[in-house]
Amino acid sequence: MTMSEVKVQASGTAGHSSDGGLSNKSRVKETSEDVENIKIRRENEFLFTYQEEPHRSRRMEIIKAHPEVTKLVGHEPLTKWIVVGVVALQFSTAWFMRGASFSSWYFWAAAYFIGATCNSNIFLAIHELSHNLAFKKPLHNKLFAIFANIPIGIPYSAGFGPYHQLHHKHMGEPDYDTDLPTSLEAMFLSSVAGKAFFATFQLLFYAIRPMCVIKVNMTWVHYLNIAVQLAVDALFIKLVCHDSSGSLDLMPFYYLLLSAFLAGSLHPIAGHFIAEHYVLDAPKEYDLKKTALPETYSYYGWLNVFVYNAGYHNEHHDFPYIPWSRIKTLHTIASEFYDPLPSYTSWIYVIYRFVFDENVSLWCRVKRSNIKANKGDDQP
Numbered sequence: 001m002t003m004s005e006v007k008v009q010a011s012g013t014a015g016h017s018s019d020g021g022l023s024n025k026s027r028v029k030e031t032s033e034d035v036e037n038i039k040i041r042r043e044n045e046f047l048f049t050y051q052e053e054p055h056r057s058r059r060m061e062i063i064k065a066h067p068e069v070t071k072l073v074g075h076e077p078l079t080k081w082i083v084v085g086v087v088a089l090q091f092s093t094a095w096f097m098r099g100a101s102f103s104s105w106y107f108w109a110a111a112y113f114i115g116a117t118c119n120s121n122i123f124l125a126i127h128e129l130s131h132n133l134a135f136k137k138p139l140h141n142k143l144f145a146i147f148a149n150i151p152i153g154i155p156y157s158a159g160f161g162p163y164h165q166l167h168h169k170h171m172g173e174p175d176y177d178t179d180l181p182t183s184l185e186a187m188f189l190s191s192v193a194g195k196a197f198f199a200t201f202q203l204l205f206y207a208i209r210p211m212c213v214i215k216v217n218m219t220w221v222h223y224l225n226i227a228v229q230l231a232v233d234a235l236f237i238k239l240v241c242h243d244s245s246g247s248l249d250l251m252p253f254y255y256l257l258l259s260a261f262l263a264g265s266l267h268p269i270a271g272h273f274i275a276e277h278y279v280l281d282a283p284k285e286y287d288l289k290k291t292a293l294p295e296t297y298s299y300y301g302w303l304n305v306f307v308y309n310a311g312y313h314n315e316h317h318d319f320p321y322i323p324w325s326r327i328k329t330l331h332t333i334a335s336e337f338y339d340p341l342p343s344y345t346s347w348i349y350v351i352y353r354f355v356f357d358e359n360v361s362l363w364c365r366v367k368r369s370n371i372k373a374n375k376g377d378d379q380p
Helices: 002-008 023-037 052-064 067-072 078-096 106-129 138-152 156-169 183-188 193-202 203-212 218-241 251-263 268-275 303-304 313-318 323-331 347-356
Strands: 037-039 285-287
Touching: 002 023, 037 067, 052 313, 067 268, 067 323, 078 106, 078 138, 078 251, 106 138, 106 156, 106 251, 106 268, 106 303, 138 156, 138 218, 156 218, 183 303, 193 251, 203 251, 268 303, 268 313, 285 323, 313 323
Parallel strands: none
Antiparallel strands: 037 285
């Protein structure tokens, strides 16, 4: 129902009765409620909704229609061997960077094409491990995530897990979902230059924002993650970062750090950070109670091969305990649920749209802030 239609209905002639004997007074009351629920989004405002997050209900519908999908749940032993290979490749490439110049083309080419791709793979491996999808025991997943973390150069695996679980449990709730940009970010970074800055330094925002939104208690796993990372960094610098004369050469270590930065910057795979939940085609007008806004988007392009099918993001949110090796099978089985959903085939296109489309900004995210579902209270 458009706003003009609402106004026309609300201006009916007093005392006239139609529609099965419904009085004009009752009709006006019903229409006024519709007017109250219609949301006209301003440019500097998030997309609000009364609807519950869609994944739980769709999961129940899929299980009812295809109970066999529950057999896809479990761990994938192959994950650990891929991680070992990627970690070995990343350290081997770093070794070859000895004697390189920071301004040399091959140093940046190696960091962008090899290093950033390897680190993207590691980021998403840690994502799989945060759902306990590589080993049967949760502790083994946490400890192996610390190992997967070491080529990144900065400890983060132990902190990622708790925040990511909050993202799944409280999607769209700004007090818990640290994947949501804050109002301050959206206010200052929604211009073309601001969005380009955000897309370039995404990892910086993902590192700082969680600590500003909600506190997660440190555990011994966090401290072990920090200790192991610092120890490996020191050992790597001592054994690798010296030239033939014994002089300190930090280029191999800089390669590791630059690879991590580029993996979350203007890199094709980094498009997944934006593609997963930003609403690129945000409606200008919608019904808070009746309109289910698309909140999660899948990507079905070939780059999934490098990142554990992370593009299957609707599928992942519906069934977070199905590993990467079987998530495509879920899509095939329940294709009638997933094929109609909006999706992408290019992460590069997503980055381009995000930065240059004047109708897309950091405000284009769905929030459930101060909204009581189906009650009309605290309407934004």
